[in-house]
Amino acid sequence: MYRLYEFSPSGNAYKVRLLLTQLEIPFDKVELDILKGETRTPEFLAKNPNGRIPVLEIQPDLFLFESNAILFYLSEGTQYFPSERLERAQVMQWLFFEQYSHEPNIATSRFWISWLGKADEYQDLLQKKRELGYAALEVMEKHLSDRAFFVGERYTIADISLFAYTHVAHEGGLT
Secondary structure, eight states: EEEEEOOOHHHHHHHHHHHHHOOOOOOOEEEEOGGGGGTSHHHHHTTOOOOOEEEEEEEETTEEHHHOOOOOOOHHTTTTOOSHHHHHHHHHHHHHHHHIHHHHHHHHHHHHISSSOOOOTTHHHHHHHHHHHHEEEEEHHHGGGOOOBBBBOOOOOHHHHHHHTTGGGGTOOOO
């Protein structure tokens, strides 16, 4: 059985839980408190030297980290990852967009405001993060203006990945 090491409020952990659930794959959860440094212990760093969650233990002592890599691993050969070459590349395109343009701005704002409670302390940085976050959301909005899904005409891991932080963007001051 898979074991998911996570911090429940994390959007990156959420997307992995969501796909596991939609695929009806049983898994155990191991909750780690990132605010208490539980992902910086030698035991956890042996699982992910980057010290971040989520981490999926695929079998004893075999770990996969980076949420979108986990989504790719779990979805390959399922309805959530296309079989057509161009659509596969388009899914990957949106996964890269999510990690480069979307998540760093929306998730960071959310973390500073909702988890650290330091909106005043990070005020200048939050302004820039929000500008970039709104720009990412605008790219998504424009793309979805004439379609229901990010790739093709079906729900894929691109949708899952981008939903994870978009649905809580308001917690980072993006409305």
